[in-house]
Amino acid sequence: MxxxxxxxxxxxxxxxxxxxxxxxxxxxxxxxxxxxxxxxxxRPKTKYSANDKIRVAAIGMGIMGFNNCKSAVKVPGVELVATCDLYDGRTERSREVFGKHLFTTRSYEEILAREDIDAVIVSTSDHWHDHVAIAAMQAGKAVYCEKPMVQHIEEGMPLVEAQRKAGKVLQVGSQRVSxxxxxxxxxxxxxxxxxxxxxxxxxxxxxxxxxxxxxxxxxxxxxxxxxxxxxxxxxxxxxxxxxxxxxxxxxxxxxxxxxxxxxxxxxxxxxxxxxxxxxxxxxxxxxxxxxxxxxxxxxxxxxxxxxxxxxxxxxxxxxxxxxxxxxxxxxxxxxxxxxxxxxxxxxxxxxxxxxxxxARPGYGGWDTFDTFTAAQQKKYEEWYKKEYPPLAPxxxxxxxxxxxxxxxYSEHVAHHANFFDCIREGRKPVxxxxxxxxxxxxxxxxxxxxxxxxxxxxxxxxxxxx
CATH class of the missing domain: 3.30.360.10 (Dihydrodipicolinate Reductase; domain 2)
Incomplete structure (x- = not known):
């Protein structure tokens, strides 16, 4: 090879x-x-004005949804404005944690219909990943999608093509990559x-x-x-x-x-x-x-x-x-x-x-060398010294x-920072x-x-x- x-x-x-x-x-x-x-x-030091902030909504507010939001809002220039979940207690909790100003809903379509939202964080169950991510990009939103990106392999290429067609940033959430x-x-x-x-x-x-x-x-x-x-x-x-x-x-x-x-x-x-x-x-x-x-x-x-x-x-x-x-x-x-x-x-x-x-094979120990006759061992040692002369220090x-x-340091925050930087700079995420x-x-x-x-x-x- x-x-x-x-x-x-x-x-x-x-x-x-x-x-x-x-x-x-x-x-x-x-x-x-x-x-x-x-x-x-x-450490990131850049500060942004209110007009330069990226406005984010979270779709799915389970364990990863909450943790993704906590990481996202630590990135300079990011504002969480809405959350969506199918259990009312989670959206209520999101307002307790992130502020009463949050818009909350059970319908992710309501989130995607809002023109003031730039990006969405998709932290739903796996079987909803492709549906929500594709719909979000078609609605003009950048997408941070939890891993695995899809539930079934055959769902992968349609999502890849949707990202290419929409031209929007999509970051998958295996945060260690950042x-x-x-x-x-x-x-x-x-x-x-x-x-x-x-x-x-x-x-x-x-x-x-x-x-x-x-x-x-x-x-x-x-x-x-x-x-x-x-x-x-x-x-x-x-x-x-x-x-x-x-x-x-x-x-x-x-x-x-x-x-x-x-x-x-x-x-x-x-x-x-x-x-x-x-x-x-x-x-x-x-x-x-x-x-x-x-x-x-x-x-x-x-x-x-x-x-x-x-x-x-x-x-x-x-x-x-x-x-x-x-x-x-x-x-x-x-x-x-x-x-x-x-x-x-x-x-x-x-x-x-x-x-x-x-660098050299050596001889003796767990080796056939000890099975040689004394005369053969001596000849072998002489041959070895000629074949493998001493090395320089x-x-x-x-x-x-x-x-x-x-x-x-937080790799979660770093991964979200990469996502938001790519939105601002129009480049491909990690x-x-x-x-x-x-x-x-x-x-x-x-x-x-x-x-x-x-x-x-x-x-x-x-x-x-x-």
């Missing part, structure tokens, strides 16, 4: 010297030691510090009822306070069920399970770091092992993804897991394993560990480097509809593999199945 020019150790060494590595890429301290560095971050952590990981990866990428391991494990989506249900939930028929939409009809409404992630009619909710974050991060368009072959397994509360979505899923060689990266394998009942207590990590080291991406830090392949690179985010589909599709294909018990093929370049 022809190696990628960008991501092999050899090409990296050609670019910069060992001394430059220590000076420009790694925190400075004693060679071989553990280094810790805070990633640089410039994080300092992933930007640093991408910088390290592109510098080639781990050599050729071989495999990637990622997991997002949890161990709590909340982590498994057993969210609180208000005591006043009823057919009077909830627009159940509107919530159902194009999903199968059924009688009012507050559990399905407030815990919709547990049900395939409205959500996408662990793959759509959590795999997609890990795909988004991996694709950002490696500039990948996605895997070719997908196989997933799992089950419903613990949270047997009436849900029909798995509570554990593991999957394998084969990434083909591209101009951006060599061929590699991706191992992915989400476990909602992990006795470890829960953790999240993406680990890129190369020929010369490892990049570990956590919530608030990146860790680089170097483990180079020895080498500059020892730090064995481990840690890069942490600064105090007060996670547009094409990026969003290329992250969502392999996640949703994992569901197809798991429920269909089969290998699924996906073409990330052309964005088609098969």
């Amino acid at each position: 022809k190696k990628s020019n960008k991501n092999t150790r050899r090409s990296f060494v050609k670019k910069i010297t060992a001394g430059a590595i220590g000076a420009s890429l790694l925190p400075s301290s004693a060679a071989g030691a553990k280094n810790i560095q805070t990633i640089e971050w410039e 994080s300092l952590v992933l930007k640093k990981a991408k910088e390290l990866y592109e510098q080639g510090v781990i050599g050729q990428l071989i495999t990637v391991e990622a997991w997002n494990d949890r161990q709590s009822p909340m982590g498994a989506w057993q969210y609180s249900i208000p005591t006043d939930a009823s057919e009077q306070t909830v627009d159940w028929e509107r919530f159902i939409g194009d999903a199968p009809k059924r009688s009012f069920d507050p559990v399905r409404f407030f815990r919709w992630r547990n049900y395939r009619d409205y959500g996408t399970g662990v793959a759509g909710d959590l795999f997609v974050h890990l795909f988004s991060g991996l694709h950002f770091v490696t500039s990948s368009v996605g895997p070719r072959r997908i196989y997933a397994s799992g089950g419903l092992r613990y949270w047997k509360d009436g849900r029909d979505a798995a509570d554990i899923m593991t999957a394998l993804f084969d990434y083909p060689e591209t101009k951006a990266h060599p061929a590699f394998n991706f191992q992915l897991r989400v476990n909602l009942i992990s006795g470890t207590g829960g953790s999240q990590m993406t680990r890129l394993v190369g020929t010369d080291g490892v990049i570990e991406i956590g919530w608030s830090q990146v860790v680089l560990r170097r483990n180079k392949v020895p 080498q500059i020892e690179e730090p064995a481990e480097a840690v890069y942490k985010t600064p105090k007060g 996670e547009d509809a094409v990026f969003g589909l290329r992250a969502a599709a392999p996640s949703l294909a994992a569901n197809l593999s798991y429920y269909g018990q089969k290998v699924v093929n996906w073409n990330g370049e052309k964005m088609v199945m098969g």
Whole structure:
């Protein structure tokens, strides 16, 4: 296989010297030691007049809706003016939190009909994402759409085409793509510090009822306070069920399970770091092992993804897991394993560990050398010294480097800031509809593999199945 020019150790060494590595890429301290560095971050300082503000409405005010609004209003020059939800208590709460001036409604069409609204934040259940996002762009609004961008793969290209036709900014809400952590990981990866990428391991494990989506249900939930028929939409009809409404992630009619909710974050991060368009072959397994509360979505899923060689990266394998009942207590990590080291991406830090392949094979120890006769061992040692003469002293690179985010930094706010900056400047956001589909599709294909018990093929370049 022809190696990628960008991501092999050899090409990296050609670019910069060992001394430059220590000076420009790694925190400075004693060679071989553990280094810790805070990633640089410039706080936004721009102020805008009332006439220059971007006026925003939120459609869907569940957990992510509220958190998206809290992040959005922290961005300079953004004003929240309206909220929409199908449970009256949430819109009432939005006025308690964000101000009595808010216009509130159950109808997202009322939001889209208002000419004074520039952008909408779509945080509905997954099965409404494409409907609302497309309608919003057709109404002339910029869209911030929660992940996964769509509930089903076949909904992806219509949304991509709608964005192209409308010419409006669409940002998908896997906020880590805007994080300092992933930007640093991408910088390290592109510098080639781990050599050729071989495999990637990622997991997002949890161990709590909340982590498994057993969210609180208000005591006043009823057919009077909830627009159940509107919530159902194009999903199968059924009688009012507050559990399905407030815990919709547990049900395939409205959500996408662990793959759509959590795999997609890990795909988004991996694709950002490696500039990948996605895997070719997908196989997933799992089950419903613990949270047997009436849900029909798995509570554990593991999957394998084969990434083909591209101009951006060599061929590699991706191992992915989400476990909602992990006795470890829960953790999240993406680990890129190369020929010369490892990049570990956590919530608030990146860790680089170097483990180079020895330049010389050596002999002795767990080796056939000790089975040679004494005479043959002597001859072999003489041959080895001629074949591998002593090396000149080498500059020892730090064995481990840690890069942490600064105090007060929020990747959620950063992702919203990218969205609003793109609206003002008329440029493409970091996670547009094409990026969003290329992250969502392999996640949703994992569901197809798991429920269909089969290998699924996906073409990330052309964005088609098969």
